[in-house]
Amino acid sequence: MAAKKFVVGCFDDEAVLFPAVKKVRAAGYKIHDVYTPFPVHGLDHAMGLRETSLHTAGFIYGITGTTTALSFMSWVFTTDWPMNIGGKPHFSLPAFIPITFELTVLFSAVGMVLTFCYLCQLAPFVKKHVFHPRQTDDKFVMAIEVTGKTGADELKNFLTAAGAHEVHEQTAETGWWLGRFDREDRLFNEQPAPLNA
């Protein structure tokens, strides 16, 4: 959790964005993230992001649901509170299957949504820095981290040459903090301006 310096480039079109991403990576700059108004197919590959592990997590949540449902129902109906239901055996697997299925789906769905929100740092009352207000509207925004070796001016020229129509420098907090997007506009480490300065 630290504020870092970024160079931000704005693009108009995904057809310009893709070659730009490739050029930036080939030049060895470190892309912090690319923000797009809609999901862009293949951008994750172009950026060299690793495959998500979300589905593995989903599988683990699912089998947790399966075992929870089966073991709980088996324990209840054979040990804790055996009941005679329609003369069926106490351990009657076919009757358990629908509930097992539902719990599998419930666990994996809820678990995956929560994991997804955690990975994206999405939650109510949690705020993240927005690099450009139009990144959710019609602009493709690429944020590049400025490290010790990166020359900021050189990078700005590079982005302009790659097709960015708006390039600027920002210092931003990479993590999230408590706050609301509609109430509070200031950056994490920004001091409020004195009222009567």
Next chain:
Amino acid sequence: MKDQFVVPAKLRTASFVLMGIGVLTLLIGLVALGGEHGATRFWAGILQNSTFFLLVALASTFFIAATTLAHGGWQLAFRRVPEAISMAVPVLGAIVFIVLMIIVFGGKDHIYHWLDAEHVKHDRVLSWKSAFLNKGFFTTATVITIGLWAFFTVKLRNMSLQEDTWDLSPDTGRRILWRNTVWCGGFAVIFALSVGSTTPWLWLMSIDAHWFSTMYSWYTFASTWVSGLSLIALFVIYLKKNGYLTFVNEEHLHDLGKFMFAFSIFWTYLWFSQYMLIWYANMPEETAYFQPRVWGEWRPVFFLNLILNFILPLLLLMKRDTKRNYTAVTYIAILIIFGHWLDFFQMVMPGTVRELHFPWYELGLGLGFVGLTIFLVINQLAKAPLVPKNHPYLKESIVHHT
């Protein structure tokens, strides 16, 4: 670009060998399966195999209809494959028709005991059902359904071939979409009323004429549909491996794999829905069907069926990498087709032959039908270019990305 399929001599020979095995098995069966009991098995095996392979081929027509109606563009790169498979429908349909007519009018009432008029008279359940289960209705329904399937299949195929000769323009593009949508809509209705409702009741469920299940047709549909998708995947992989279908890549295979995965689960859903309601209610007239299968000697086949068609596809096809792997999908597709062939085996045999037996005869016939299907499909594939070049959605299929 290799766009025109040329039938390799090796594959043609292989299809002839398989057909030869089928015919040989049939002849051996004619001799070895003697007597009244043997004759029952002889005809039950033919019934099982012919209906299975007809419905699997028909799944390709349904694939064309469903993707066209959903405006799915991704399948255009290999659209000629389901078209070619569907063209096996007229031939297989004719075989099924002949087989059914011999069974119904040839006095084979060990397959369908509702054929025995004397017996039906004294059987309250069967006499109630005789408005539905009688020779006239059975024949009429069979003629109409097979006729309509063949008609629509040939119509869709001919339209697709005809469109290759048109000039590409926005107007022809719209015309292609419109007329395909109309004809596919028509077929979807026919399919829903036949495979989705009455045909499996007549052909297969009436073996256990006292028993009934409204799920049965959907169950049969799910079984043949997932096998049909696997068959499409097999031919696509075969062509791709031989350098055809340039536009097809892992993305298309991935989507076919998803279909195979999803409809394996769909089949299980219907399998379980049919079983659980009968298990819960526990009424003798309904449990009669499952008694030999779950508690009789068919128990191993019953559970093998579940393992082959649910547990293995579920676990094997779950990973993304497997669905994108040509070799893996090939083996799983063969597994699924065999699994559902076995499903048909356990649907037909306990009601006809009764005791559990090793299916050497049924397998031999099955190989014969596999050979016949390969023979028909490769000839159809060689008849036309492998890419429908005028279809407006072709580009969508080329740039397809899952």
